[in-house]
Amino acid sequence: MATEKKIGIREAIAATIYFLSTKLLISFPQHMAEMGETAAWIVIIISFITATVGFLVVMALIRRYPTMNIVEASEEAGGSVLGIIASIGYFSFFFATTVLLIREFSETVSTALLPRTPLSVIMGVFIISTFSAVHMGLGAIAGTALIGMPLITVTLILLNFLLLPQSNFDVIFPLFGPGLRTLISRGISHSGIAGEILFLGVIANNLDGRHKMQSAGLISLAVAGFFMVMSTLTYCAVFPYPLSLHITYPGYESSTLIYMGRFLQRIEVAFVFLWVISACIHIALSGYTAVAIVQNIFKLPSYRPLLPAFAVLAFTFALAPSDIPQAMHVDFMIVKTYGGLVVFVMPLILLLISRLRSFAKADRR
């Protein structure tokens, strides 16, 4: 296989944070409100804690095969059949994430900003620009993520701060929404919301300083988790439950509410500009991860020849959901719900099999 340029740990952290937190800009907070009612933010805390445990399992599996990434390690641990099944599962998760994000972001742009531009044109522009980035390689995408990191950080902090006058934190009570037990079970089952952390496992061999991968993952989860909890908390304070269920594009709608007197209002366009950059980075990262997995499954020397086919597939599948509610339902109620099983439970099974095999080998000796 052709060797991809290695990226530093800082780039990896920046890319992972982008990967984990960009979903805030689409309908994520609204779906969390569906899960957690007034306690939407608690669902995220529980999901991220579960995802952290899942990530440690992935790391344990990768550590057993120090020169391999998660796809190769899965094949080594589970054999050709189980390994391939696991890899197809990883691919499905990232490909579905790419496709659905393209559709959801294009719909947001279409509804809020360019209502007269055909959806296919917006989607086409997203796909061409992001797959061009993927063609340039992981280094280019991760480098952009690092440069863009201050942008999204400042955007999220500023957005939360400027929404304070519209926030009423009394309305986050009753604190436990549907009840603590339900919250915990929903939080665990939705650990797929942080499933993109597996990205680090896929690019393990491209990391300059592989031994720092675990700390990079933990830092990314902590930072992204913090932003997602804070932003969802603000969303719940601005759009109290059950109003929080009604908003199609929470990020955009929140930004239109900024009103700090006659001279500071109508500034959502500034946010949208940054969000589009964030969305492009996210789509490029998930697109890259998906094709990198296929490259590893088929042991291809390069992923680049796959790109045109993937771009066409992404475009076609992105148009498959008949409407935006269906696309969002598939994303959050299927991909992000069962994604946890694929990206965290599957590596756990493979880790156990790998250990059992080691024990069996040792016994035979």
Add this chain to the structure above:
Amino acid sequence: MYYTKLILVVALLSLCTVTTGGCWGRTEVDDLAFVTAIGLDRGEDNSLYLTLQVTVPRAVAGGEGGGGGGNNNKTSLITTMRGKSILGLIDLANTFIDRRLSFVHGKVLIIGEELAREGLTPYISELVRFHEIRRTMFLIIAKGTAREFITKNKPVLEQNPAKDLEMLTLAGEKTGLIPTSHIHRFLVEMQSLGEESLVILAGVNEREQSKQENESNENKYEDNDNILHSGLSPITKSDTHYIAGSSPSVGGNPVELLGAAVFRKDKMVGEITGEEMRYVLYLKGAFKQGITIIEDPFADGKFIAADLRFGRPVQIRLTRNGSKFHIKILITLEGGLIGSQGEEDYTNPGILKVIERQLSTEIEKGCNNIIEKAQTLFLADIFAFGNKARRLTTTWQEWLDLNWPEKFPYAEIEASVKIELRRTGLLFRSPQTTADSNNP
């Protein structure tokens, strides 16, 4: 190879420039007609009257208006249509307005009282789904009709109708005599079990209106002295105890924003005066600053003005004893005397204490009166005490079972007020008619 790459990059950039710039839906600014106010009134046979105030850009820029302002008809086009749906009527308007209507600069949504009493959900719901409508638009309930409010609005100081409407609402909010009322807040409160909505109340001052009609009929200015002698509207116990359209004033814009319309869910159930609105803001902890007038305790018929603001955040303690709720509110205000008609010497701390007590008693009485009115007349928690009651529950189902709207009218609520006057304005002592003999 180099040229192929270059051509590809140029082609890609061109494609992005053309498509992401929104050229598909290209609209020039001078193709648009900017709607600044939307008015809704109840029509006959389950229909709706939609009134739109559209800015005339040339007049606003100074060409037609001649810098005089004051004439809404010159700076804006006002049109009314009757139909079933707001968005359908907007399409209809484009058959006689030669520019495409745009709502992105909309400032206010005005609803006629009759429609407000029937319920606003269908109309607000229709509007907020439409991407050009901003939830930060001010929501106003017009006594009478929305059309009347829009047509009678004659800005004097502002030529730009959009700016006029925004300034009018913001100026009122600063005094605490009207509530902060955006479409978004109404949507939040309408769906909440813990609070009910208060919306800005607007009215046309009939006296001012008839004066203007006289002026145009007789083509001459009426003598102001005649107006004063014939008497303005009767005055009330306080200078702010009026609702919109009834204040004893002449001159300027005949429309006024004063007081609030009280809602239970999406239906208007009553109205409160500007003074009562301020008591609600004290109780909600949302009061910013304003002038409070009381009768001078040392001189009958003389008055004292105090500029007050919160000394510390309002403390609300809500406890539950079985099915009974007890709410204790402590309002701590501070400020200074800014005007006095009396002749007291305010360097004497005892005098200030008496005035502080008088102010506390007056405000406390006002707060308890409006609480009683909300509990008995409106049956609506306009103070958002219910949001504090949320903390007594741990799950949403428990909160639903608590059924706060049913419990609120029976809650025992007690408001107390503490006031510290820290300043006495630019004078320690009031000017005395006998100053020479008493104060050498």
